[in-house]
Amino acid sequence: MSHDHSLSPEVMPQEPEKATLEGKNKFFGLWFFLGGETVLFASFFGTYLALRNSTAGGPTSTDLFGLELVFIMTMLLLTSSLTSVYAMYHMKNNDFKKMQLWLAITAFLGMGFLGCEIYEFAHYIHEFGFTFRSSAFGSAFYTLVGFHGGHVVFGLSWLIALMVRNAKRGLNLYNAPKYYTFSLYWHFIDVVWVFIFTVVYLMGKVG
Amino acid sequence: MSIAATQKRGFGAFLWDYLTTVDHKKIAHLYLFGGGFFFLLGGIEALFIRIQLIKPENDFLSAGLYNEMITMHGTTMIFLAAMPLFLGLMNAIMPLQIGARDVAFPFLNSLGFWLFMFGGILLNCSWFLGGAPDAGWTSYAPLSIQSPGHGVDFYTLGLQISGAGTLMGGINFLVTIVTMRAPGMTYMRMPLFTWTTFVTSVLILFAFPALTVGLFLLMFDRMFDSAFFDVALGGNTVIWQHLFWIFGHPEVYILILPAFGLFSDIFSTFSKKRLFGYTAMVFATILIAFLGFMVWAHHMFTVGLGPVANSIFAIATMAIAVPTGIKIFNWLATMWGGSITINSAMLWALGFIPSFTIGGMTGVMLASAVADYQYHDTYFVVAHFHYVIVGGSVFGILAGIHYWYPKMFGRILHEGMGKAAFWIFLIGFNLTFFIQHFLGLMGMPRRYWVFLEDQGLDTGNLISTIGAFLMGVAVIILLINIIYTAVKGEKAPADPWDGRTLEWAIPSPPPFYNFKQTPLTRGLDPLWIEKTEGKGKMTPAEPLGDIHMPDGSILPFIMSLGFFVAGFGFIYQVDHSAWLLAVFAGIGTALICMLIRSLKDYHGYHIKKEDLEREAD
Numbered sequence A: 001m002s003h004d005h006s007l008s009p010e011v012m013p014q015e016p017e018k019a020t021l022e023g024k025n026k027f028f029g030l031w032f033f034l035g036g037e038t039v040l041f042a043s044f045f046g047t048y049l050a051l052r053n054s055t056a057g058g059p060t061s062t063d064l065f066g067l068e069l070v071f072i073m074t075m076l077l078l079t080s081s082l083t084s085v086y087a088m089y090h091m092k093n094n095d096f097k098k099m100q101l102w103l104a105i106t107a108f109l110g111m112g113f114l115g116c117e118i119y120e121f122a123h124y125i126h127e128f129g130f131t132f133r134s135s136a137f138g139s140a141f142y143t144l145v146g147f148h149g150g151h152v153v154f155g156l157s158w159l160i161a162l163m164v165r166n167a168k169r170g171l172n173l174y175n176a177p178k179y180y181t182f183s184l185y186w187h188f189i190d191v192v193w194v195f196i197f198t199v200v201y202l203m204g205k206v207g
Numbered sequence B: 001m002s003i004a005a006t007q008k009r010g011f012g013a014f015l016w017d018y019l020t021t022v023d024h025k026k027i028a029h030l031y032l033f034g035g036g037f038f039f040l041l042g043g044i045e046a047l048f049i050r051i052q053l054i055k056p057e058n059d060f061l062s063a064g065l066y067n068e069m070i071t072m073h074g075t076t077m078i079f080l081a082a083m084p085l086f087l088g089l090m091n092a093i094m095p096l097q098i099g100a101r102d103v104a105f106p107f108l109n110s111l112g113f114w115l116f117m118f119g120g121i122l123l124n125c126s127w128f129l130g131g132a133p134d135a136g137w138t139s140y141a142p143l144s145i146q147s148p149g150h151g152v153d154f155y156t157l158g159l160q161i162s163g164a165g166t167l168m169g170g171i172n173f174l175v176t177i178v179t180m181r182a183p184g185m186t187y188m189r190m191p192l193f194t195w196t197t198f199v200t201s202v203l204i205l206f207a208f209p210a211l212t213v214g215l216f217l218l219m220f221d222r223m224f225d226s227a228f229f230d231v232a233l234g235g236n237t238v239i240w241q242h243l244f245w246i247f248g249h250p251e252v253y254i255l256i257l258p259a260f261g262l263f264s265d266i267f268s269t270f271s272k273k274r275l276f277g278y279t280a281m282v283f284a285t286i287l288i289a290f291l292g293f294m295v296w297a298h299h300m301f302t303v304g305l306g307p308v309a310n311s312i313f314a315i316a317t318m319a320i321a322v323p324t325g326i327k328i329f330n331w332l333a334t335m336w337g338g339s340i341t342i343n344s345a346m347l348w349a350l351g352f353i354p355s356f357t358i359g360g361m362t363g364v365m366l367a368s369a370v371a372d373y374q375y376h377d378t379y380f381v382v383a384h385f386h387y388v389i390v391g392g393s394v395f396g397i398l399a400g401i402h403y404w405y406p407k408m409f410g411r412i413l414h415e416g417m418g419k420a421a422f423w424i425f426l427i428g429f430n431l432t433f434f435i436q437h438f439l440g441l442m443g444m445p446r447r448y449w450v451f452l453e454d455q456g457l458d459t460g461n462l463i464s465t466i467g468a469f470l471m472g473v474a475v476i477i478l479l480i481n482i483i484y485t486a487v488k489g490e491k492a493p494a495d496p497w498d499g500r501t502l503e504w505a506i507p508s509p510p511p512f513y514n515f516k517q518t519p520l521t522r523g524l525d526p527l528w529i530e531k532t533e534g535k536g537k538m539t540p541a542e543p544l545g546d547i548h549m550p551d552g553s554i555l556p557f558i559m560s561l562g563f564f565v566a567g568f569g570f571i572y573q574v575d576h577s578a579w580l581l582a583v584f585a586g587i588g589t590a591l592i593c594m595l596i597r598s599l600k601d602y603h604g605y606h607i608k609k610e611d612l613e614r615e616a617d
Helices: A021-051 A067-092 A096-128 A136-166 A176-206 B003-008 B011-020 B024-052 B063-097 B106-128 B151-179 B192-223 B238-271 B278-292 B296-303 B307-319 B321-335 B344-367 B369-375 B379-409 B415-441 B458-488 B526-532 B555-572 B577-599 B609-614
Strands: B547-549 B605-607
Touching (some): A021 A136, A067 A096, A136 B577, B011 B024, B024 B379, B063 B106, B063 B151, B063 B192, B063 B379, B106 B151, B192 B238, B238 B321, B344 B369, B555 B577
16 A cells, blocks of 8 residues: 655665556556557558548549658657657656656657648648548548547647646656656557558558 | 435535545446436337337337437447446446455546446437437448438437446456455456456457447548548448447447356355356356457348358357357356255346347347348347347346345345346246247338238237336336335345355445455455355455545546537537537536646545544444
8 A cells, every 4th residue: 555655765666657556557557548549540540441542533642642751750759759768767767857858858759740740731731632521531541640640649748747747846656657657658659650651651652 | 325324414415425436336326326317218218119119000109209219229228228237336346346445546437437427418418409319229321421410419429428438447447457456366266247347348448449430430420521431422331330340249248248247146146156167157258258359240241241251250150159158057057956045136147047048049040141131120130139138238237236235235125026026027028029039030120110000010019018018117116126125125234145255245335445454365255265164254464554545536527527518519510610619618628627637646545543443343
């Protein structure tokens, strides 16, 4: 059982995110949640695969996609996953300042990704007139990629709220699981993007 | 908690207590109340359907209203009655069975309930706002896309909100069972009801997101002009069927597995025997869950997926009969040679075996893809799924309520009324649905508003309607029983049934911290082991100490209210964009609540050791 005074011990345990029962619960809970999220995205991918050639005379994936921008986006998001790993490394060493620094870098990379995605969508709409309502392909594309983007927005809000809330009080056993579960979630978003990159963009360009 | 004591504190305090509670036992009361309310509503809708079909070419309901009735009957019974009632029993009992003081996420538990409740209310608001959904509980596109008015919009938003609540409940139970089992309570010592709660939660976790996606696509097509199901723009209506049944088939196992679990506990308790084939029962549960994800296309045999796909899904479906058969035989073997007590809980369990076996048998018939072309969309299917859902899930819920009522409310339900309700329900149930097999084989299609005279369907439908009213009578007797028990029912001891599992080791109703000292489990049926060794009570696994309890919170209620308001916003923004304000206000409220929850520290509080010592055992 956790007591308040034991939440900020002199020496942090090896795995501060799982040191309390509450922390362990959050850890398992988020893993199970990601299991559900996997089915959610699998369903969106299935829908997309069924509809990706249903362009109804509108722009096709080959017309639309430019791999340069997608490459930049992929790099930004993959790197942000790496920086969140560094942050967790510093969490385990109980180095709060460095953890916050690496998380700040993660947030900036995530925002960069988001900026590119907004630009990409705006580009499709203005240059090609390709919208959510153009064709079944359009609906499926914006829904799949948009839901991923929505997850990025949610992740960023979560991260910023965590960083601001804990900026002054440092790391303890109460907030360590919160940081750790965020990093799990962030990796998951990254993995989904790897599939979007492959299934939507690569297969759309050459498949 | 005695009801009289709380009323002394005033109704306001009582209400506030339930609105803010994070105690799994009180949330269970809420689930039973909410699920019970929707069960009555769905039952009244069923009676309306049967009155319409009492004679040929009846005009009791208009064709449109009839469509709304069948849609709401199915949707209400499955999403808002059967599932929440099981979630209620799980909440009440599962933590006790593993020796836990609470669930892993008490806050989430409360949020899950309120989302379910507000989702259900949103769905039912449609009755008063221009008509209920009318595209069937399966809401197949393009019918659901073409359906005029806002009915189907209420379906998408109502189910989306309540589905999110169910998903949270599932994750909560999974984590509770993984991390919070008492010392010695290994996985293979868990009671079967806890096991089925665990497996059911896995099904919820992996099945509900498919429904979430399906509902989003339907919502986007209806409200934001996307083209998923619009064939003119390249859409494909079969996608809905796949997504719906990838969710929908596991859903039927979500409805039946908890019943399997509690029947196992009941048979074992009232036969005074260890459950026969415990390991095989656990394995069969997992196998059913696994196969349950592989069979969704058997709902789509007539869509035209081709002979190869149909054959694979037919064989996978028939395979499910094997683990189910293992369970049936294990229950029979548990009773074999046992010292059997027959009371109302046991009667429901005994009634379940033949009823469910008939439903399972017609299930194997329906699994033959070739024959299914004949059965598809007839009353044969209606008879089949009512035999498994009523004969399985509803019997299970009623058995569970009779079995655990003393533990949950501290009073024993009246036996005489319990038995009367059982026999009237059993007779009514078989009158209603047995004849429907033959109506179906004679060609009566389901979901039709009227049937013609002299087609050989008149008598069968009349008998069916009479049976439905008998079930109604039985439910009324049950309600009278509950009221009678609340007023002057027999007070329950801690262990009224000479039970075997941990929930019977603590007082009825349990104190809010459940176990004063976490019990030490020494094997399957832990309390029974202590009884056979002459001790009669559990050995504590820890010295008496402070107990950590979670803080109550009103946030889950407000958050759910936010989504409820946003739901109305989404539905009506199609008519006037001013309704987008409701969307922003509602979602904004929910997000702000999430932020408060995230930023504020919730450390809970401690019950002091000295206070625990002062309380008499």
